[in-house]
Amino acid sequence: xxxxxxxxxxxxxxxxxxxxxxxxxxxxxxxxxxxxxxxxxxxxxxxxxxxxxxxxxxxxxxxxxxxxxxxxxxxxxxxxxxxxxxx
Numbered sequence: 001x002x003x004x005x006x007x008x009x010x011x012x013x014x015x016x017x018x019x020x021x022x023x024x025x026x027x028x029x030x031x032x033x034x035x036x037x038x039x040x041x042x043x044x045x046x047x048x049x050x051x052x053x054x055x056x057x058x059x060x061x062x063x064x065x066x067x068x069x070x071x072x073x074x075x076x077x078x079x080x081x082x083x084x085x086x087x
Contacts, residue, residue: 001060002053005031009046012036013067035069044069 005019016032023029033048046067052060 001058002055003029003050003060003063004053006049006051007033007046007067008049009067010044012044012069013046013048033067035067037069 002020002022005015005021007013007015012035014034016034021029021031031048031050048065048067050063050065052062
């Protein structure tokens, strides 16, 4: 299934790499999101939407994730694993 990643909201978040990717059956996929901290911004929230492209009469489910930052640490890179069932 082919998905397209799109971020809306705070400009501090961006997709790091290709925004279009394929998730094969019973496999996982990694979508890297880059966040550049800006303490002058009050609302550090954005929405990550993974929209499925229709193929073979099937339209994959859309996934929506809320991205938030509290700027509490000095860790510049962090991986957070999120698991969701596609079908």
